[in-house]
Amino acid sequence: xxxxxxxxxxxxxxxxxxxxxxxxxxxxxxxxxxxxxxxxxxxxxxxxxxxxxxxxxxxxxxxxxxxxxxxxxxxxxxxxxxxxxxxxxxxxxxxxxxxxxxxxxxxxxxxxxxxxxxxxxxxxxxxxxxxxxxxxxxxxxxxxxxxxxxxxxxxxxxxxxxxxxxxxxxxxxxxxxxxxxxxxxxxxxxxxxxxxxxxxxxxxxxxxxxxxxxxxxxxxxxxxxxxxxxxxxxxxxxxxxxxxxxxxxxxxxxxxxxxxxxxxxxxxxxxxxxxxxxxxxxxxxxxxxxxxxxxxxxxxxxxxxxxxxxxxxxxxxxxxxxx
Numbered sequence: 001x002x003x004x005x006x007x008x009x010x011x012x013x014x015x016x017x018x019x020x021x022x023x024x025x026x027x028x029x030x031x032x033x034x035x036x037x038x039x040x041x042x043x044x045x046x047x048x049x050x051x052x053x054x055x056x057x058x059x060x061x062x063x064x065x066x067x068x069x070x071x072x073x074x075x076x077x078x079x080x081x082x083x084x085x086x087x088x089x090x091x092x093x094x095x096x097x098x099x100x101x102x103x104x105x106x107x108x109x110x111x112x113x114x115x116x117x118x119x120x121x122x123x124x125x126x127x128x129x130x131x132x133x134x135x136x137x138x139x140x141x142x143x144x145x146x147x148x149x150x151x152x153x154x155x156x157x158x159x160x161x162x163x164x165x166x167x168x169x170x171x172x173x174x175x176x177x178x179x180x181x182x183x184x185x186x187x188x189x190x191x192x193x194x195x196x197x198x199x200x201x202x203x204x205x206x207x208x209x210x211x212x213x214x215x216x217x218x219x220x221x222x223x224x225x226x227x228x229x230x231x232x233x234x235x236x237x238x239x240x241x242x243x244x245x246x247x248x249x250x251x252x253x254x255x256x257x258x259x260x261x262x263x264x265x266x267x268x269x270x271x272x273x274x275x276x277x278x279x280x281x282x283x284x285x286x287x288x289x290x291x292x293x294x295x296x297x298x299x300x301x302x303x304x305x306x307x308x309x310x311x312x313x314x315x316x317x318x319x320x321x322x323x
Contacts (some may be wrong), residue, residue: 074305078190085298089203089291090181096287097174099280101132104171105178112136117255117274124274126255128246133167135246142257144242145270152242158231166213166248170284173210175292177203194304200299207295210289214281217247222258222269251282270309 068195078299097104110132117126122143136155156162180202190196225231226243238244243258256273 050217070305074193077301077305078193078196082190082196082298082302083184083186085294086181086184087186089294090178092172092287092291092294093178093181096284096291097171097178099283099287100167100171100173100174101280102132102168104175111280113278113280115253115276115278118278119251119272119274123272124255124257126274128255129280130253131161133165133171134161134163136161138162140244140255140257142244142272145259145272152238154234154236154238154244156233157235160235161229162233162246164246164248166217170210170213173206173213174288177206177210180206193302196302197299197306200295200302204292204295204299207288207292211292213283214248214285214288215250217249217254219247220245222260225258248278248281251277251285253278253281 014084071308094105098107101109101113103109112129112131115128115130117128118124124142126141127139128135135156136158139152140156142152144150144152180199184199222229222243225245226240231238231243241260243260245256245258247254247256252275254273254275256271258269259269260267260269262268
């Protein structure tokens with residue numbers, strides 16, 4: 001135990017002599033070193049950030065660039081696409097005109113078709129020859145409602161054809177649409193959207209009227225029908241309480257037989273009808289629809305540019321004209 005707890009001799013103690021620690025000098029040196037780092041003019045922490053452009057200026061530049069791009073596209077549409085679409089429309093409408101059975105835009109017309117219209121059970125039978133816009137011959141048989149055993153017979157002869165005005169009306173409107181396109185010089189440069197919208201509006205109006213003439217028939221009132229020239233041309237004439245009618249609805253030729261009855265002082269009528277599909281009508285309606293869609297698409301595109309009232313040809317700056 002004495003050996004363990006014997007204090008070491010002074011000779012065995014380590015020599016800790018050395019230069020004395022000077023706190024003031026240490027602090028002074030440390031302060032000097034930090035000051036030297038902070039005062040360095042070439043250090044990375046002393047660089048100023050580059051000047052930034054204002055956000056408002058950037059937005060203004062973007063708006064100018066967008067307006068310039070729209071102006072370039074607007075002029076391309078006026079100078080190139082409008083004439084291209086009008087040319088396509090002209091091809092479609094001329095093809096449509098050649099489908100009509102009447103003389104129209106170089107088409108000789110007078111196409112002749114024969115159809116059989118029947119209504120079961122043997123209520124009505126009509127054999128029709130359709131030449132152009134008129135029924136030039138028809139053999140008509142139908143049963144009278146009040147007397148099922150009685151069959152009424154009449155006919156249409158070539159001397160007094162039954163004219164279907166809808167066909168000629170549609171052809172006239174189609175001719176107007178083609179004329180509107182023909183009146184535009186292929187070398188003409190449109191300057192404003194209003195010019196184009198005016199022409200497209202005229203074309204669309206004519207096409208819509210032409211298509212409507214075939215799709216929505218103009219049915220005559222029964223009293224007007226009975227007094228019509230067509231009824232008086234039947235051979236033999238029908239009794240006063242019977243009437244017939246031919247009209248077009250969409251791609252079909254429709255025949256209707258009417259019978260009038262007086263019920264307690266009120267005139268009523270019963271009807272029986274038969275129909276058949278006319279091939280050239282279906283083709284005409286398809287071409288009408290294609291032309292309407294093409295014309296409407298161009299009108300919608302021009303209408304977008306018409307919202308920018310400052311857009312006219314030549315409104316770009318000289319530096320932008322090189323685009």
